[in-house]
Amino acid sequence: MLEQIVLDQKAGKAEYDEKVEDFERRLGELQRQARELQVPIVIVFEGWDAAGKGTLINRLMQALDPRGFSVYPISAPTEEESRRPFLWRFWTKTPERGRIAIFDRSWYGRVLTERVDELIPRKSWQASYEQIRSFERQLADDGAVLIKFFLHISKKEQKQRFLDLEANPSMSWKVTRQDWRHHRQYEKYTRAIEDMLAQTDTAFAPWTIVESHDRRFATLKVFATTIRVLEERVTGAQSTKEPQHRTDNRPAEEFPTTSLLETVDVSRTLSRPSYERKLDNYQARVRELEHQIYLLRIPVVVVYEGWDAAGKGGNIKRLTKGMDPRGYEVIPVGAPNDVEKSHHYLWRFWNRLPKTGHITVFDRSWYGRVLVERVEQFCSAEEWKRAYREINEMEEHLVSFGAVLVKFWLQIDEQEQLKRFKEREATDWKQWKITPDDWRNRDKWRLYKPAVEEMLARTSTSYAPWTIVESNCKLYARIKALQTVIKSIEARLEAR
Incomplete structure (x- = not known):
């Protein structure tokens, strides 16, 4: 040439x-x-x-x-x-x-x-x-x-x-x-x-x-x-006029319509004594692994998604309790601010990725593009359909760099969510957790469910698979998340 x-x-x-x-x-x-x-x-x-x-x-x-x-x-x-x-x-x-x-x-x-x-x-x-x-x-x-x-x-x-x-x-x-x-x-x-x-x-x-x-x-x-x-x-x-964000919750293209969420056994439980015993052991192991990945300069990214009141906050608290706070950061993700809106939607997440040897936990994440932004019509159908490929590309880049990427979907049923909403309303020190948006989102469960199904189907890859955490029992969910993080980091260490 x-x-x-x-x-x-x-x-x-x-x-x-x-x-x-x-x-x-x-x-x-x-x-x-x-x-x-x-x-x-x-x-x-x-x-x-x-x-x-x-x-x-x-x-x-x-x-x-x-x-x-x-x-x-x-x-x-x-x-x-x-x-x-x-x-x-x-x-x-x-x-x-x-x-x-x-x-x-x-x-x-x-x-x-x-x-x-x-x-x-x-x-x-x-x-x-x-x-x-x-x-x-x-x-x-x-x-x-x-x-x-x-x-x-x-x-x-x-x-x-x-x-x-x-x-x-x-x-x-x-x-x-x-x-x-x-x-x-x-x-x-x-x-x-x-x-x-x-x-x-x-x-x-x-x-x-x-x-x-x-x-x-x-x-x-x-x-x-x-x-x-x-x-x-x-x-x-x-x-070209600004496109209107019309309601369009159809799949990006045909894919198996079998409901993955319907097959999840959310009734799984764990007794309090078993929970306490395992919690201490797993938190100690997480602390050991945090030290090892720091020495070996392995970055770790943990993503939490799930239904409102599924227990993401409590789960994250148990995951990080035993960690050295100098080695991890928890990123709570809400609606983008004006600066973030002026960039590509992935820009704000690239800015918060951990350096080698550190851990970043995202409390919600880039998956908002294909969940809340899709259902609430904050982006066009073309944009959220395109996002599956863009997310897979970003995650492939992270993993090929050497990162451990763990993704959780915390699954509860509608009855359990309603029970937790009412409990929050009735408990003075929990009322801050419940907002009108939570009730409004609950009314759209039937719209969010196919969005979740499609997200799981299209972005669970060999290099970044989803782990569905049965979360009606908070004790069981916390232990499963800890086990999964430990297993993922240990697998990365063994592959070195």
Whole structure:
């Protein structure tokens, strides 16, 4: 692919001066329109060392309102970043709706520098192609515009630019030993770049190769491409009315209609003496495992979902009682705030993932997208149907990074829920637990049940299976959850 690129293309000074002013004005207009339409924009600059990424980014920025964009220079991951899945540091930098994020290098370092310099195993960088495609597709499906540039220069041109920089006392610091080593690896990098372009040039996030021997030509091409893409997106957004969130609780597609929840034996019980004995033993074991995963730097994610009053809070309290509080965090998840709403719905969960050696417990989670947001019509049918794939992709990324992922659905029947609701109303110190929303959600049990069934069917995978916890008996449910967490962590330790 790269050998077919004609690198000696040029733009004369007169042509450049004539076009660039109009380009700047138009780009400023498009930025304002994108802000009004709440369109998030991601612009990626990749390319050879000394190809001019910094110069072109700076030139592009001059046409933009600085209050509406952020520039992220990306280098090797820090200690903190390396202790999370590789896409974590990029998810946290994705722009809110109406803003622009410009990346000076990006997630593609995974399949370029980390591949060529053999910083990660072959299996890891090969798996990263699909993870990158999933990441970009999720952003695009959520309305983001992705513009990706690769700045191309020849090996001969790169060498000359290095020499010119070294000859300039004020610029020589820009050329490092690593730059020269990468220059000697030009052919290896070419193969990696060819693979990257082939694997990640998609309809929703296409690559634009910028012939960068001539600065003026490269600048005009970057401006013209950015303007063209934004014009297409802005025009499309203006002609499309905001979709109405109509009631649509039908399955995303046909799947077995046998009710899994109907087969759950919620009558299972455990005696108080047996509970107390097992509780002490299991909590001690959890504390031991917390220490082991800290030493081995294994992250653990525990997700609790379930019916209102199913006992999630009490269950979590027993799970964490024996833990060192410095090694875990419990995240209670409610309705998203305004900042969270301005991002992809998964953004707020990526921000709270644990680093290696730590445990995060989610009291409700990203599954709200296919439960409450589906039933209450807070998102469109297209959005919640798409979420099954997006959730599976995120969880696969976590597990492939080495995380232990445990997911609980706490199941009670309607009669038990009603009993607990009435008990909360009748008990002074429990009344804060019951709200009008709880009663309203109970009235929608028949709508929530098929949503739960479909969630379990579509997101219980080999790498992230659901565990249904029979929870009419709180004692039984707590012990089963503890047993499951212990078993999952022990299995991960044995697999090392």
